[in-house]
Amino acid sequence: MTSTSTPHAPYKQLRRPTTDRMVAGVASGLGRYFAVDPTLVRVLFAVATLVTGGLAALAYPIMWFLMPEEPAGAPAWPHPTDPAATAPTTWPQPPTTPPTAG
Template sequence: MTEPTVAPYKQLRRPTDDRVLAGVCGGLGRYFGVDPVAVRVGFAVLAIVTGGAALLAYPVMWLVMPEEARPAAPVWPNPADPAWGQPPSTPVA
């Protein structure tokens, strides 16, 4: 018997690579499948229409939305390693 495949659920997160201020609009755009620029324009229009009251939502969402996990930092070579400074070995096929 095979297990049914379940698609992973979507997560609302602030991206680290698509942000202007804090990444809130970029995260909302990714979550809803909309261009983040359209979300930014919509947020600006909403801020104008509400007389600036919508601007209070941005810092709240900034604090509530978790940030995307950053990729691991590259491992720096250790000068104490005897192989440091040697060319990498290529595997023989």
Template sequence: MTTSQPSPTPYKQLRRPVSDRMVAGVASGLGRYFAADPTLIRVIFATATVLTGGLASLAYPIMWFLMPEEPADAPAWPHPPGTAPGWPPVPPTAPRTDAGPPPA
């Protein structure tokens, strides 16, 4: 008799997307990984580059080289809440108690 092993729990992966990118997809990949807006990541990169006299700009090509590209068969982004692989499920919401005036 064979027993089936449960599949391992999926986890978040830092990857460069192929569809949602401006230059190489580094900011978009970081935004997806940290659940932040990619524009905010780009602003942080630009600000850090100015504040460090250009030294922070070296991080972008290094991350471009090190971050793997997302596979072509990856699911579309953004995932509905609670369905993204590697993300915890969304807890059920409690019913609203302020839905209107109390019954007369």
């Protein structure tokens, strides 16, 4: 039997990246997974640590231990599905045909 289903996009994986990290990559991995800036995750983590009297600081080494490290050759998440869709555009767009001399 053959399958006619369309291919699915790669699923998100919670991993510690090797390129965008401050200490162990926990905040960067969480930022990539939830599609937010890793700096925001770091600030929220610091605020949670202050509010809980340091109790939230125990979560960092636990996540460091539990989150797998991203393989060296893995592309950064999110994976671009269409290179043309992620190409930067300029404003205003240049004309497609050269103007004629008149």
